[in-house]
Amino acid sequence: xxxxxxxxxxxxVAPLLVIQLxxxxxxxxxxxxxxxxxxxxxxxxxxxxxxxxxxxxxxFVIGRRQD
Amino acid sequence: xxxxxxxxLKKSYxxxxxxxxxxxxxxxxxxxxLLGPNGAGKTTTLRMLSGLIRSSGGKIxxxxxxxxxxxxxxxxxxxxxxxxxxxxxxxxxxxxxxxxANMDKQIASKRADELLARVGIADAKNKRIGKYSGGMKQxxxxxxxxxHQPKLLMLDEPVSALDPIGRREVLTLMEExxxxxxxxxxxxxxxxxxxxxxxxxxxxxxxxxxxxxxEGVRQKYRVDKLDVSFQEGFTPEEAxxxxxxxxxxxxxxxGVHHIFVNDTNQxxxxxxxxxxxxxxxxxxxxxxxASLEDLFMKVVNP
Amino acid sequence: xxxxxxxxxxxxxxxxxxxxxxxxxxxFILLGITDPISTYYMPQIIESVGGLPEGxxxxxxxxxxxxxxxxxxxxxxQLGVLVVALMSMGLISGERKSGVAELVLVxxxxxxxxxxxxxxxxxxxxxxxFFAGMLASWYYVNLLFGDVSFIHLLWTWFFYGLWLLxxxxxxxxxxxxxxxxxxVGFLTILFVIITSIITNIFSHVLDWSPAKLSGYIRTxxxxxxIPADLWGTALVTIGISTALLIAAxxxxxxxEMA
Numbered sequence: 001x002x003x004x005x006x007x008x009x010x011x012x013v014a015p016l017l018v019i020q021l022x023x024x025x026x027x028x029x030x031x032x033x034x035x036x037x038x039x040x041x042x043x044x045x046x047x048x049x050x051x052x053x054x055x056x057x058x059x060f061v062i063g064r065r066q067d
Numbered sequence: 068x069x070x071x072x073x074x075x076l077k078k079s080y081x082x083x084x085x086x087x088x089x090x091x092x093x094x095x096x097x098x099x100x101l102l103g104p105n106g107a108g109k110t111t112t113l114r115m116l117s118g119l120i121r122s123s124g125g126k127i128x129x130x131x132x133x134x135x136x137x138x139x140x141x142x143x144x145x146x147x148x149x150x151x152x153x154x155x156x157x158x159x160x161x162x163x164x165x166x167x168a169n170m171d172k173q174i175a176s177k178r179a180d181e182l183l184a185r186v187g188i189a190d191a192k193n194k195r196i197g198k199y200s201g202g203m204k205q206x207x208x209x210x211x212x213x214x215h216q217p218k219l220l221m222l223d224e225p226v227s228a229l230d231p232i233g234r235r236e237v238l239t240l241m242e243e244x245x246x247x248x249x250x251x252x253x254x255x256x257x258x259x260x261x262x263x264x265x266x267x268x269x270x271x272x273x274x275x276x277x278x279x280x281x282e283g284v285r286q287k288y289r290v291d292k293l294d295v296s297f298q299e300g301f302t303p304e305e306a307x308x309x310x311x312x313x314x315x316x317x318x319x320x321x322g323v324h325h326i327f328v329n330d331t332n333q334x335x336x337x338x339x340x341x342x343x344x345x346x347x348x349x350x351x352x353x354x355x356x357a358s359l360e361d362l363f364m365k366v367v368n369p
Numbered sequence: 370x371x372x373x374x375x376x377x378x379x380x381x382x383x384x385x386x387x388x389x390x391x392x393x394x395x396x397f398i399l400l401g402i403t404d405p406i407s408t409y410y411m412p413q414i415i416e417s418v419g420g421l422p423e424g425x426x427x428x429x430x431x432x433x434x435x436x437x438x439x440x441x442x443x444x445x446x447q448l449g450v451l452v453v454a455l456m457s458m459g460l461i462s463g464e465r466k467s468g469v470a471e472l473v474l475v476x477x478x479x480x481x482x483x484x485x486x487x488x489x490x491x492x493x494x495x496x497x498x499f500f501a502g503m504l505a506s507w508y509y510v511n512l513l514f515g516d517v518s519f520i521h522l523l524w525t526w527f528f529y530g531l532w533l534l535x536x537x538x539x540x541x542x543x544x545x546x547x548x549x550x551x552x553v554g555f556l557t558i559l560f561v562i563i564t565s566i567i568t569n570i571f572s573h574v575l576d577w578s579p580a581k582l583s584g585y586i587r588t589x590x591x592x593x594x595i596p597a598d599l600w601g602t603a604l605v606t607i608g609i610s611t612a613l614l615i616a617a618x619x620x621x622x623x624x625e626m627a
Contacts, residue, residue, distance in 0.1 A: 012406060012513075015505075019395050026391050035197065053399070060392045061455045117475045120625040139477040146475075150468035152379075154386050166375040167476040211472060 027056035076125035100260035103270030143212035153197035168215035202233030380490035397502030458554030
């Protein structure tokens with residue numbers, strides 16, 4: 001496994017991580033400001049925090065209640 | 068001068084008639100209450116007038132409007148439960164709907180400010196609508212209905228969902244508005260109709276069962292009776308009252324005696340004489356007027 | 370036109386306030402770059418986790434650059450379409466369900482304006498996001514696999530963008546038919562799937578089905594020129610989308626907003 005990490009050019013992968021981070025932060029800000037979500041609000045906090053990449057996207061697409 | 072004339076207006080859903088051919092007209096400058104129990108068809112009627120739903124038959128004509136032109140230019144409508152984009156501010160929303168009514172940007176903004184002040188929520192104009200209270204939303208609702216200076220303002224149950232304070236605020240506002248524009252509002256609360264309106268349209272089971280000025284309708288359904296109550300704990304001898312020549316019968320409800328008579332003037336004299344002779348501790352004495360409640364019951368269940 | 374811009378701008382403002390203008394482009398970029406990167410590192414990944422027997426060599430041929438670009442496109446045709454359908458499912462139905470539509474539609478706004486402005490707003494958001502995603506994908510492909518010309522990238526964006534526009538038109542149409550956003554999303558996806566299935570079954574007849582866009586784009590990328598069928602398919606896609614939009618306006622007008 002370590003070899004893989006050594007051979008990976010981090011400059012290439014960094015954008016993936018940055019995008020993920022932005023999505024997570026934006027989702028958190030929105031989660032904080034919004035009054036209601038579809039389903040328990042606290043559940044969405046865990047989804048955003050624990051599921052990388054997919055969590056924030058799920059939150060925006062399904063969890064966020066449009067009004 | 069009639070502003071709006073409705074002829075044989077009908078609406079049915081799946082063949083089931085909800086509005087069964089109603090006729091009425093609204094005069095310019097009047098304030099009309101569309102009164103009726105829940106399910107009478109008030110909302111359906113207003114929604115047809117506002118162009119939100121199509122009628123199944125009949126004709127709606129508006130003063131100075133051809134058949135092709137859009138009635139929505141002339142009408143301001145506040146639905147029973149107005150829902151806004153909660154993420155917008157009150158002012159943003161007003162400008163948005165003003166622009167939908169083809170108003171110029173500057174004019175829209177100016178008019179929005181005026182109306183927000185007019186309905187008393189100028190302080191909150193830049194706050195998100197999501198943070199507004201029920202009364203504030205209702206007032207914003209009235210402001211959005213008035214934004215394009217419609218000739219007729221229609222409010223669907225404007226106060227029934229509000230708490231007593233909000234209710235008072237909106238009623239006062241309506242009292243002011245009726246000086247400026249023609250107002251049609253629906254309600255199932257008799258007091259509200261009595262308080263604000265000059266004219267009544269009484270609706271029941273999809274029909275207009277009575278229409279006219281508040282006084283006229285009252286006169287028509289006038290009940291000759293005396294309402295009296297005595298000091299607490301005192302009960303008059305009913306036989307002595309019913310023995311009076313003009314008295315027909317008497318009903319007692321929660322300490323108030325309703326004495327039905329055939330001539331109020333004579334009955335008043337006789338009755339006061341009786342009280343005087345007997346020395347009964349009279350507390351309240353009222354002649355004649357049927358309350359809207361009585362009237363309503365009479366019209367609805369003849 | 371003024372009413373169109375009013376509704377359009379309000380949609381844009383909303384997309385900004387609820388962060389759609391951040392997350393939709395980011396999701397499209399993510400979808401675009403995942404494949405070039407994972408394909409590039411595939412040999413190492415297989416080597417480290419695959420547990421190949423000692424000494425066994427495992428040659429994975431490096432795919433040609435345009436194949437990698439097509440992998441990104443495949444992502445869009447699945448997850449991308451899913452995101453578009455879910456994101457737009459409440460566009461009109463949500464407003465009708467909540468009741469906001471009531472306040473908007475008592476104003477003298479034309480129904481056709483209301484529908485087209487909303488359709489236009491989603492298209493701008495999605496097509497811009499898709500462009501950002503393709504650009505990112507293209508950048509990685511050029512870096513890791515070899516050249517794909519920029520002009521081909523633009524054509525790919527244009528032609529595949531038509532597919533997304535088609536999906537949005539379906540969604541807008543469903544939005545005017547039903548008041549429940551979840552149902553609208555589901556039916557939109559179902560419509561897309563059925564389009565693909567029918568295209569597969571009747572492949573020999575339906576030469577210009579919208580579902581064939583990506584196939585012809587592949588041909589374009591590998592051969593370097595735009596096949597005539599791609600133009601035909603593009604025209605058909607535009608035609609069906611327009612028909613859907615007109616049908617949407619019609620149902621919206623006849624359906625009562627109750």
